[in-house]
Amino acid sequence: MNRPPEVDRAAAGRAAVAARQARAAVKAAVAAGERDALSVAEAAWRDPAGVEGSLRVRELLGSLRGFGPVRVAAVLEELGISPVKKLGGLGVRQRQALGDWLRGRSATTERGRLVVLAGPTAVGKGTVSAFIRDHHPDVLLSVSATTRAPRPGERDGVHYYFVSDAEFDRMVEADEFLEWATVHNLSRYGTPRPPVEATLASGRSVLLEIDLQGARQVKRAMPEAVLVFLLPPTWDELVRRLIGRGTETAAEQARRLETAKVELAAQDEFDVHVVNDNVERAAQEVVDLLTAVRSAHAPTPRDIDRNRS
Ligand SMILES: Nc1ncnc2c1ncn2[C@@H]1O[C@H](COP(=O)(O)OP(=O)(O)OP(=O)(O)O)[C@@H](O)[C@H]1O
Ligand SMILES: Nc1nc2c(ncn2[C@@H]2O[C@H](COP(=O)(O)O)[C@@H](O)[C@H]2O)c(=O)[nH]1
Numbered sequence: 366m367n368r369p370p371e372v373d374r375a376a377a378g379r380a381a382v383a384a385r386q387a388r389a390a391v392k393a394a395v396a397a398g399e400r401d402a403l404s405v406a407e408a409a410w411r412d413p414a415g416v417e418g419s420l421r422v423r424e425l426l427g428s429l430r431g432f433g434p435v436r437v438a439a440v441l442e443e444l445g446i447s448p449v450k451k452l453g454g455l456g457v458r459q460r461q462a463l464g465d466w467l468r469g470r471s472a473t474t475e476r477g478r479l480v481v482l483a484g485p486t487a488v489g490k491g492t493v494s495a496f497i498r499d500h501h502p503d504v505l506l507s508v509s510a511t512t513r514a515p516r517p518g519e520r521d522g523v524h525y526y527f528v529s530d531a532e533f534d535r536m537v538e539a540d541e542f543l544e545w546a547t548v549h550n551l552s553r554y555g556t557p558r559p560p561v562e563a564t565l566a567s568g569r570s571v572l573l574e575i576d577l578q579g580a581r582q583v584k585r586a587m588p589e590a591v592l593v594f595l596l597p598p599t600w601d602e603l604v605r606r607l608i609g610r611g612t613e614t615a616a617e618q619a620r621r622l623e624t625a626k627v628e629l630a631a632q633d634e635f636d637v638h639v640v641n642d643n644v645e646r647a648a649q650e651v652v653d654l655l656t657a658v659r660s661a662h663a664p665t666p667r668d669i670d671r672n673r674s
Contacts, residue, residue, distance in 0.1 A: 387416040388424070395428035398505065398567035399560045402429060403467040409452035410460055418453025422446050422463065430567060440466065477570040479561070479587055480655050483580040484595030485625035487607035489641040493595065494574040496648040504655050505564045505571045510536060513552035516612055544575065544582035549624050570655040577628045591654050594635035598642045
């Protein structure tokens with residue numbers, strides 16, 4: 366049966382809006398450093414009719430950090446690509462030229478810093494990380510996956526990706542984690558690898574707020590990562606914070622305090638120690654590590670630590 370033309374027009378309009386939104390999401394992911402521009406181009410060439418394939422080359426270039434219209438136009442001219450060309454419509458030579466250019470660019474972009482924030486339960490890791498997320502949008506705060514249930518007020522994709530045991534198993538099998546661990550002998554937590562890799566490659570810094578086992582795994586996988594141990598002013602204050610937070614049962618609090626003793630005993634494995642007696646100051650010390658300029662004269666984490674003691 367033939368449908369009236371206005372029905373077809375409405376469906377086509379909805380499809381166009383959806384395609385525009387999908388393209389905008391790809392551009393936003395590249396701009397945020399969550400997707401690497403070369404992998405977007407390669408996806409377009411694998412499937413020219415897909416979302417990436419319908420992205421214009423100038424839109425992809427315009428999503429790169431520091432690339433305004435003038436710089437984009439200059440690169441398009443250098444590569445001999447028309448400003449209206451879509452990624453999926455590039456010929457073999459143009460694909461080669463753009464691919465080489467993107468590869469060369471990522472080789473010369475200085476990688477961002479990876480800082481790992483760990484420390485005993487209730488010391489304030491989440492509080493300090495949230496302060497950094499709210500005041501330093503240039504830093505990517507990695508969102509972990511966990512099998513634990515959300516607490517009141519926690520949102521999926523913001524505080525954690527709340528996943529089932531089966532989904533966590535699948536992610537482990539697919540090697541999707543940079544690190545993962547069973548924490549407090551209870552739930553599993555893991556750092557999704559792709560956003561961390563893409564963000565570091567784009568030159569932005571990444572903060573991981575994870576437990577001791579995860580911190581050790583990251584140091585093995587990426588020795589250049591800076592491990593920060595957050596300390597409470599005193600043991601009694603740590604206990605006060607845990608009980609005052611009121612999010613765990615008495616049994617769970619006792620279990621967490623046992624883990625805390627083990628974690629405090631491992632603090633010498635860390636590059637830097639930060640005492641969380643004041644959230645803003647502790648956050649600033651972590652941010653200084655994330656943004657420190659890497660030059661011959663820049664302080665190393667151990668210098669910063671030494672100067673404080
Ligand atoms: N500098 C500080 N001074 C006083 N209270 C603080 C400070 N930092 C954090 N807190 C409080 O301590 C409690 C525990 O903080 P938070 O939940 O951030 O700890 P955490 O290290 O992330 O814990 P966990 O590892 O168990 O998730 C919270 O109630 C928080 O408001
Ligand atoms: N190894 C990892 N540990 C993680 C990760 N994300 C969070 N954590 C740590 O788990 C405990 C408990 O957290 P809570 O939110 O349940 O209180 C805490 O020490 C976090 O630092 C991760 O991806 N990997």
